[in-house]
Amino acid sequence: MSLPVVPPVDRALESGLRAAIDGKAKPLGALGRIEDLAVRLGLIGGGKAPATGEALLLVFAGDHGLNQSGVSAYPSEVTAAMVATFLAGKASANVFAKAAGATVKVVDAGVASDLPTHPALIAAKVRHGTRNAAEEAALTGAEVEAALANGARIAASEPYDILVLGEMGIGNTASAALIMHRLAPAPLADCIGVGAGHDAAGMARKQTVLAQAAARSDARAPLDVLREFGGLEIVTMAGAILGAAAAGRPVLVDGFICTAAALAAIRLQPAAADYCVFAHCSAERGHRLLLEALGAEPLLDLGLRLGEGTGALLVVPVVRAAAGLLEEVASLEDVLAGRL
Numbered sequence: 001m002s003l004p005v006v007p008p009v010d011r012a013l014e015s016g017l018r019a020a021i022d023g024k025a026k027p028l029g030a031l032g033r034i035e036d037l038a039v040r041l042g043l044i045g046g047g048k049a050p051a052t053g054e055a056l057l058l059v060f061a062g063d064h065g066l067n068q069s070g071v072s073a074y075p076s077e078v079t080a081a082m083v084a085t086f087l088a089g090k091a092s093a094n095v096f097a098k099a100a101g102a103t104v105k106v107v108d109a110g111v112a113s114d115l116p117t118h119p120a121l122i123a124a125k126v127r128h129g130t131r132n133a134a135e136e137a138a139l140t141g142a143e144v145e146a147a148l149a150n151g152a153r154i155a156a157s158e159p160y161d162i163l164v165l166g167e168m169g170i171g172n173t174a175s176a177a178l179i180m181h182r183l184a185p186a187p188l189a190d191c192i193g194v195g196a197g198h199d200a201a202g203m204a205r206k207q208t209v210l211a212q213a214a215a216r217s218d219a220r221a222p223l224d225v226l227r228e229f230g231g232l233e234i235v236t237m238a239g240a241i242l243g244a245a246a247a248g249r250p251v252l253v254d255g256f257i258c259t260a261a262a263l264a265a266i267r268l269q270p271a272a273a274d275y276c277v278f279a280h281c282s283a284e285r286g287h288r289l290l291l292e293a294l295g296a297e298p299l300l301d302l303g304l305r306l307g308e309g310t311g312a313l314l315v316v317p318v319v320r321a322a323a324g325l326l327e328e329v330a331s332l333e334d335v336l337a338g339r340l
């Protein structure tokens, strides 16, 4: 399989970037974690901040055979209905994208139904939903390869400076939990949360179904885990992360499912971690532990658990501000010498 190769950032640039930030017209350390983000952006940009003007939200959509076993409180039809809502500009993601000055496109990675063509819909359907991972492998090896290649191709061909990740897929917290369980790795119980919402009975059913899926395969290698547990929006997103990172562009990672895709991308190519900015810690049980397993400190913690890219969109202005700190804020030396 030919996937783009992600170059690691040049860590030798870090001390110079840190010195430049320390020398800005502000008390030392006064911009807190924005300073760390500015350094990370400087590393991504090879010594200067990368462009951040054009933010593109890609909402990766797919359906899950696991939902036949009742892992979600919602029917799979909601996935296609929400895709239509994104395309009509009426979802939370559209409103947040407007606030962030971001463009919205939807990637059909494997929605169960056929979707009508639309200028903002990128067709990348590998199959109509995954197989039920509680009973058999969700995908074949060839389907995993096709989804990864689709994501990488989309990230290489769409116009953007910052790639903002979002997803829509009823049942995808179940798939993400299994991926986390194997690739973080972490005990399965610590990876399972209420997803879009569950009462106690629904939660117990989800736990039983996921224990059944996990017992079916002992896969631990990243490609094998993706084949066993899916889902298509997650695998396609992992390919897009690799594509954006290989192109030297920052990737804003949304909630639990997007972080599971980032985990897969990073386990495939560890250098991808250098390009990922983890936007927020979702209320989904497991997300904090997953972020910890990646050594990632999320920027926000607002109790969000919607997905769609909503949390990642909120940090678009934060990323632009951090880039501006590196590139546009005067040095204290120049300020004191009156060189403005």
Ligand SMILES: O=C(O)c1ccc[n+]([C@@H]2O[C@H](COP(=O)([O-])O)[C@@H](O)[C@H]2O)c1
Pocket (backbone or CB within 6 Å): 071, 072, 073, 074, 167, 168, 169, 170, 171, 172, 173, 174, 194, 195, 196, 197, 254, 255, 256, 257, 258, 282, 283, 284, 287, 304, 305, 306, 307, 308
């Ligand atoms: O982003 C998150 O952390 C997040 C946490 C819980 C649920 N979601 C969204 O809810 C859907 C998955 O929930 P579920 O219960 O159907 O697996 C999917 O469309 C996600 O976008 C998203």
Ligand SMILES: Cc1cc2nc[nH]c2cc1C
Pocket (backbone or CB within 6 Å): 074, 078, 082, 167, 168, 169, 196, 306, 307, 308
């Ligand atoms: C209505 C609805 C909207 C969503 N957006 C992302 N995940 C979702 C799940 C549901 C159920």
